[in-house]
Amino acid sequence: MTRKFFGTDGIRGRTNTMPMTAAMAQRIGQAAGAHFLRGDHRHRVVIGKDTRLSGYMMETAMISGFTSVGMDVVMVGPVPTPAVAMLTQSMRADLGVMISASHNKFIDNGIKLFGPTGYKLSDEDEAAIEALLEVEPRLVPAEEIGRSKKIEDARGRYIHAAKLTFPPHLRLDGLHIVVDCANGAAYQVAPAALWELGADVTAIGVSPNGVNINEGCGSTDTRLLQKTVVESGAHIGIALDGDADRLIVVDETGAVIDGDQLMALIACSWKRRGMLRGGGIVATVMSNLGLERFLERQSLKLERTKVGDRYVLETMRAQGYNVGGEQSGHIILSDYATTGDGLVAALQVLAELVVAGRRASELLRQFEPLPQLLKNVRFEGGTPLETDGVKAAIAAGEQRLSGTGRLVIRKSGTEPLIRVMAEGEDEALVAEVVDSICDAVKAA
Structure with missing residues (x-):
């Protein structure tokens, strides 16, 4: 399904450039509001944001859009993305909005949408909203315009x-x-x-x-x-x-612990406590092969999905898993949250640290990762992955890694980047394969 505006995590882009303009934010509010006007009750949307300057502009524009189609707005101010998901569900709202570009710099912004159950929207819902962006919105009569209010205890x-x-x-x-x-x-x-x-x-x-x-x-x-x-x-x-939906940990020596190691720790902890469901965890194609081999030794499965925490969650819900996430630190613990939650994941790690009574450096490195290298190549328009030169470089790389590693090439869903990742038992070979493909993408 081809989508014009929605990527792997909502709509994102450079502020004051399409689609991250105030006018577009208003239209998204009107379209999303119209899509979720179901039933004859008073409709409500919860809007949160992070701390970037453009949040004020985008929030105001979206309030205008939602109220113009008859939705009431509850503003909760700067709160984590998982807080918006939680509040959408607990306040019986019809829709939740997080205005954030996640880990991007302040010059970008984005819009993440949550349905009434607190889960991110399906591809079908996003396609329906995009279709509504192409038509003139149905504005309600003056007496049906929505109201907006701010609640002060959202953080608490x-x-x-x-x-x-x-x-x-x-x-x-x-x-x-x-x-x-x-x-x-x-x-x-x-x-x-x-x-x-x-x-x-x-x-x-x-x-x-x-x-x-x-x-x-x-x-x-x-x-x-x-x-x-x-x-x-x-x-x-x-x-x-x-927006606090991802977590990375540093041990007492200053070493960085990524999401793969944290998921391994939580999975083993939950298995020991009888909490783990699905017989394993869900992760994306980017997770290290070392994680997969470690889980196999624990008699646990690793179910892989394409990149994006939304796809991890879809698989978790469909197949009955309750732990999943990404190497980048998006960790979803569906017993507690409907989306990635950095603080909640951190609390699980800290609980294990307290129980074990060991140093973080001893506890958090659950497995030895295989050498893995990820490089990003920025591009301006076009489809570099479709060129003959890039296809040939990828095929050659796959052949060189055959039996000893993996190759994952993808277009970013949030930025104009081609992401080239390889891993294998031979670190020098991995670097050669990645560099050759990156060079081919640049040439294209």
Whole structure:
């Protein structure tokens, strides 16, 4: 199914450039609102956002769109994406909106939509909304225009919900945690939740100014977190991204622990506690082959999907799994949340750290990953993956890795990038294969 505006995680782009303009945000509000006007009850949409400057513009435009087609709007301010999903469901809203470009810099923004059950929209719903963008919206009579209001306790509601996922018999007393909130949506809730559970918290990336989100901090740039953990003698570091739906961890030595290792830890912990369903976990084609081999040794399965946490969740729901995610740190624990939740995933890791009584460096490295290399090649228009030169380079790379590794080539769903990933037992060979394909893409 070809979609014009929706990518793997909503609609995203450069602010004040199509489709991230105020006019388009208003139209998306009108189209999404019209699609979810079902039944004769008073309809409601929950709107949250991260801390980027353009959030004010996009929020105002979307409020205009929703109210013009008869939807009431509840604004919850800067909160994590999973908080919007949770609030949409708990407030019996018809639709939830998170205005965020996740891990991207402040110059970008995006729109993520959630249905009334708190799950991201299906491909069919997104296609229907795109179709409505092509037609003139049906504006309601003056007396039916929606109202908007802001609730002030949204962050407190989310903190309470997140804390409920932490085992009630455990506390974080004596644990020094550095948390990096990426100057993003979790800058208030994450340090508060950890402190309320008893941790000694050092918070960084908690001074958003509209333009510093994900800037030299957060899950996509862990250098500040690594430095702070080592210099402060902390037991562990936690890095969230701009909308706090992904998690990367740093152990006490400053080493980075990715989503694959965290999923392995949670899967084994939940299996031991009798909580794991589906006999394994769900991950994408980008997860390391070492994870797959580790799970096999634990008599657990790894079900792979295409890239995107929405596809991970679809497989989890269809096949009965309750743990899934991505190497990048999107971790979905469906017993507790309908989407990736960095704070909730972190609490599961911290619980295991408390129970084990071991150093993070000893506990968190569950398996030895195979050498893996990912490079991105930016392109401006066209379809480079369809050219003969790129096809030939990919075929040659697959042949060289046959039996010893994997090759994954894909177009990013959120940025104009071709992502080239290879892994295998021979690190030098992996690098040669990736470089040859990248060169072919650049030439195309």
